[in-house]
Amino acid sequence: DAGVTQSPTHLIKTRGQQVTLRCSPISGHKSVSWYQQVLGQGPQFIFQYYEKEERGRGNFPDRFSARQFPNYSSELNVNALLLGDSALYLCASSLGVGGADTQYFGPGTRLTVL
Template structure:
């Protein structure tokens, strides 16, 4: 049973650039959530996608956007990168139609902005 997968594992960008991160949910899951984990901090909720729509959003600027595809996979896009966007980006999947409370996390994408 495949778990949550994310790509790429590492990424280096410069300020002002744009980045796209990808996530494939655990088999059978229909909901994808994205979190940002800065060094030494706990993960912070960015947003959640279900049925190809953004359903919940945390306290992140519009530079952060996403998409969910019909196969439930998801992308996180960040525009106009800032140094402060350097972090581990975690994707989590869940099954919303059964309550969706339990989220299973992928290994993350580590983004470094120079």
């Protein structure tokens, strides 16, 4: 079975641009979460979606937005990019949103903002 897939794998943007990252969950998983991992740090929670509805949001500015589609795939959008947005963006999928539902992570998209 395919795991969580993310695209693109790498991305280079300049300050002020906008970027869209994509995530396809494991088949049958209805929840997708997004995390930002800055070099040398642990992942920071950005969003969680379940059944196409936002279930949670971390402490990120409104420049960050996301959505989940009927097939449960998801997009993370970041507007007006800043140098500090350079990071590895991880997507994780799970069956549901409970603590007993293991989150499975994708390989990530590495975003570099110049």
